Amino acid sequence: xxxxxxxxxxxxxxxxxxxxxxxxxxxxxxxxxxxxxxxxxxxxxxxxxxxxxxxxxxxxxxxxxxxxxxxxxxxxxxxxxxxxxxxxxxxxxxxxxxxxxxxxxxxxxxxxxxxxxxxxxxxxxxxxxxxxxxxxxxxxxxxxxxxxxxxxxxxxxxxxxxxxxxxxxxxxxxxxxxxxxxxxxxxxxxxxxxxxxxxxxxxxxxxxxxxxxxxxxxxxxxxxxxxxxxxxxxxxxxxxxxxxxxxxxxxxxxxx
Ligand SMILES: Nc1ncnc2c1ncn2[C@@H]1O[C@H](COP(=O)(O)OP(=O)(O)OP(=O)(O)O)[C@@H](O)[C@H]1O
Numbered sequence: 517x518x519x520x521x522x523x524x525x526x527x528x529x530x531x532x533x534x535x536x537x538x539x540x541x542x543x544x545x546x547x548x549x550x551x552x553x554x555x556x557x558x559x560x561x562x563x564x565x566x567x568x569x570x571x572x573x574x575x576x577x578x579x580x581x582x583x584x585x586x587x588x589x590x591x592x593x594x595x596x597x598x599x600x601x602x603x604x605x606x607x608x609x610x611x612x613x614x615x616x617x618x619x620x621x622x623x624x625x626x627x628x629x630x631x632x633x634x635x636x637x638x639x640x641x642x643x644x645x646x647x648x649x650x651x652x653x654x655x656x657x658x659x660x661x662x663x664x665x666x667x668x669x670x671x672x673x674x675x676x677x678x679x680x681x682x683x684x685x686x687x688x689x690x691x692x693x694x695x696x697x698x699x700x701x702x703x704x705x706x707x708x709x710x711x712x713x714x715x716x717x718x719x720x721x722x723x724x725x726x727x728x729x730x731x732x733x734x735x736x737x738x739x740x741x742x743x744x745x746x747x748x749x750x751x752x753x754x755x756x757x758x759x760x761x762x763x764x765x766x767x768x769x770x771x772x
Contacts, residue, residue, distance in 0.1 A: 518580060520545050520686060520718050521566070526575035528565040534742040535561030538575070541737060541747065545685070548712055548719045550729035550750065552765070553739035559722040560690055562739065566720060567607060567688040568597050579604075582685070602632050606679035610691040612671035616663050616678065622649060623659035625678050633682060648677040652707060669700035673707065680711060689721040693728065705731055726769050730754055738762045 521543040528535040536558040543549055551559045564570040566577050568589050577589040581604065592600065601607070609615040616625050623645040630641060646656040652673040654666075663671050672692060679687060692708070693701040709732055712719060723729055729736045729750050736753050738746040738761065746759040757763045 519543060520580050522578040523566055524576045526562070526565055526577065527573045528561050528570055529573045536565060537742045539744055543718055543720060545718050546716045547735065548721060548733045550733035550736045551720065551722045551739060552724065552726060552729050552736055554724060554765070557739040558742035559739055561742070563688055563690055563720060563722050567605070604685050606682070606684035606687040608675055608679050608687065608689040608692045610694050612668070612675040615675040616671060618664050619662060621660045622654065622663055622674055625663060625674060626681050629678055629682050644681065648681050652677040668696055669704060672696065672704055676707065676711070680715065683715065685718060687717055687719040689719060691722055691724070694724070708732065726754060726765060738765070
């Protein structure tokens, strides 16, 4: 199957400091790829550069559109990049407050991404919003409540509904369960696993938690100091890590 995304020799520097350096990978339709590494290893820089939220210092990101045409993401105008983010991509932030509009209702948070695609029928929008709230295990009776009154876990589930309602082909997620209680994390990871399978989503997810990678990702990239030190099947990396840094990461998880 042809790739959906091709990342080639991607680097992003902050002045003289390396964010990420010379990263290459392909992502295929329906594949969830995890980027793991300790704090400061360059995971978020890589994700944001691939998702065109940061300009690369060098290298390229190519994306295959629904019509089969390859887009050179970095060469797009700002308007075309926004169209791509609206119509084909989704982004789930670590802090749901960054990805939600807190002063509008839960229903509006879900529906407005559809409105941005041109859907205008109020009762249809409300029906879809209700069904997505149910899908992410939020009581649809809370459709008119503002997310400020929701728990952190509920806010994150709402952000997931808001992101997935437009049926994106590719989703970027930055530590979507970090900062939540362990039981809340488990519920969200379970939900993500189910939705990714049901929708056949392709996704790139940043996590510092190898257990999250094990649960969700067939393939994993391990980063250290902005560079990829190991990449391959998640189970293989976790069961038989080849690079000393990965061995350290895996063993520190096993001993904590
Ligand atoms: N805006 C910035 N300005 C300068 N340096 C930055 C900036 N953002 C990140 N960096 C540096 O780039 C490197 C990679 O940081 P990045 O945040 O991508 O790592 P990370 O693995 O996502 O870490 P964390 O898990 O803590 O978010 C670090 O050395 C960091 O200090």
